[in-house]
Amino acid sequence: RKEVEQDPGPFNVPEGATVAFNCTYSNSASQSFFWYRQDCRKEPKLLMSVYSSGNEDGRFTAQLNRASQYISLLIRDSKLSDSATYLCVVLGASNTGKLIFGQGTTLQVKP
């Protein structure tokens, strides 16, 4: 079983739609969680950190459920520019800053 699992999609949605991505992680000792965005043939970039209380950044909302070891990302009012791969990321428990990535979920927003 992979340490971080995501549905690879693709998710094809119209502009303006709300879309949600989910992710599960296997190591209950994990402490820090993130969503990264990766455009086609580009490097990953941090989108947002994920906190237990949930956090919001504009149209993006991230949630963490430690009991279920489940992380989510909600995108409201999708834009064409949101088309990308969204990577669920967990900080490894070894305290070296090692990041453990999910496979990524591909989002295609269509006009």
Next chain:
Amino acid sequence: GAGVSQTPSNKVTEKGKYVELRCDPISGHTALYWYRQSLGQGPEFLIYFQGTGAADDSGLPNDRFFAVRPEGSVSTLKIQRTERGDSAVYLCASSGQVSSYNEQFFGPGTRLTVL
């Protein structure tokens, strides 16, 4: 300011050859990471440097892979006797410190193709 840079951007080599991939981290960043990303997958951790020393090399797949960071800045990932399965994008990332999480900034990657 300048981000993480990696050279070459593309490398095509033949099976059995030796390759070196270079990473220039953001100036002043002490932590440096190498990851490998295969098509359709997320990046996979290879090795982490804190300063000059490799603090965690648990992700290196086998002894054909080796990395150095002799002066605590530029790092080189070395792959001996390349195999077709080594074909991937090799990503380098750096961050300011690692005792508490600091964002890792990724370079554009080196796309390695082994024929």
